[in-house]
Amino acid sequence: MYQFESLEIPIVGAPMAGGVSTAALTAAVSEAGGFGFYGGAYLSPDALATAVREIAALTGEPFGVNLFVPELVDVDPAEFAAYRKRLSPLAEQIGVDLPESVPFTDDSFDAKVQVLLEQRPAVVSFTFGLPSRDVVDRFHAAGVAVSATVTCVSEARLALELGVDSLCAQGFSAGGHRATFAIDDADPEVETLELVRAVVAATGLPTVGAGGVAGRDDVRAILGAGAVAAQVGTLLLRTPEAGTRQAHRDALADPQFTTTVTTRAYSGRLARGLENDFIRANTDYAPSAYPQVNTLTGGIRKAASDDPHVINLWSGPGFRAAQAIPAGDVVRSLAPR
Ligand SMILES: Cc1cc2nc3c(=O)[nH]c(=O)nc-3n(C[C@H](O)[C@H](O)[C@H](O)COP(=O)(O)O)c2cc1C
Incomplete structure (x- = not known):
């Protein structure tokens, strides 16, 4: 072995x-x-x-x-709906339909x-x-x-x-x-x-x-x-x-990104990445539900794959x-x- x-x-x-x-x-x-x-x-x-x-x-x-x-996790439908609503303006702006509900x-x-x-x-x-x-x-x-x-x-x-x-x-x-x-x-x-x-x-x-x-x-x-x-x-x-996506590669070397933080905003599970606008706007509101939140944000992340303030920029503090x-x-x- x-x-x-x-x-x-x-x-x-x-x-x-x-x-x-x-x-x-x-x-x-x-x-x-x-x-x-x-x-x-x-x-x-x-x-x-x-x-x-x-x-x-x-x-x-x-x-x-x-x-x-x-890990079988139930998502509270009200919390999920509230987070969906929170992401709706961004989704509309980039032309993405957010799912009404997401199965485990x-x-x-x-x-x-x-x-x-x-x-x-x-x-x-x-x-x-x-x-x-x-x-x-x-x-x-x-x-x-x-x-x-x-x-x-x-x-x-x-x-x-x-x-x-x-x-x-x-x-x-x-x-x-x-x-x-x-x-x-x-x-x-x-x-x-x-x-x-x-x-x-x-x-x-x-x-x-x-x-x-x-x-x-x-x-x-x-x-x-x-x-x-x-x-x-x-x-x-x-x-x-x-x-690694090009926008992620570029962000790691971009002086506008200065720190890493943990957030549930993208996936519903805590993860560490470069702090960007999406994290700042949504961290306090994301339900703890994985993979449901991951699926919910998936369309947004795909459609905005070249925008470092929308996609997840997973990274530790050694990024420099x-x-x-x-x-x-x-x-x-x-x-x-
Ligand atoms: C983009 C990215 C994706 C990751 N995906 C996984 C994964 O699929 N499974 C896993 O066990 N760890 C994953 N990790 C965590 C790493 O295994 C490891 O714990 C971490 O990268 C170590 O910290 P460092 O990024 O500061 O080197 C991921 C880390 C990054 C940066």
Whole structure:
């Protein structure tokens, strides 16, 4: 079973679902001596199978795939309607019809598990909660290592009890969605170094530290806290291999964007991104309902895909250090020694 301790360069390329992850990015990180992850959320099972085959054709090195664990969440119809109404002027302005209601979907979780059991990447990681013990056992029987993303010690203990092989400790600075197990849990807001130390002490599991890496010194600090590797997302966003939209790439280098914040405004789940007009206008009003709010805002984000004040600009605070250079160069530049 795969172990992160065997990495030539202790850098994990974050899974980044929603278009940023590409087969080329995942393969480039693994080829450079790091460990590339592919974000399998939002894709159909067939598209996921195709992507995994593509990665395997690009590299003989080990790589991983990440899935979001579904949590059945009811949306309060009145809260949903109020948020829909709030977004209506923007939707009208850009010519988008907002859906009256949005059904819960589980992102075809079981079918994607089946795809990954057949394709057998080296590691499958889970975010937004834990899979069932049966799923973990089936991956182990297939020779696939299982990892869980955690944001606090209590989540890490649950993952240990379940029998996962490693953890990804996601600190509060991490770009993208917060990995908290339950949508309504208050964010523990524990920063990466403190979280890595606490999780390693509590579980003894091999732990990858994620969140806020802007350069080699941050990697050294994460390893110094007891992690086996550091996971980077933001630093890969401007690489040519990433599928990042042009407006997102440009915003990361644009002096008008100065800070990152967490918000439920785009998806209903907390996520960290560059603060823009959409976040400023809507953060205080977004219901906590995922994936319903994500689906509600989807049409707006698609239609305004070149407007950085409308689309989600997921990022951690290391965005100023994100360079438009090949992913392999990013990985090598972060090698701690
Ligand atoms: C655009 C973007 C998309 C992300 N998508 C996922 C995802 O699909 N699954 C996941 O586990 N983490 C996802 N993350 C979080 C990363 O795994 C990681 O925790 C984070 O990028 C680390 O912080 P950093 O961005 O400061 O490097 C995403 C992050 C970004 C920036």
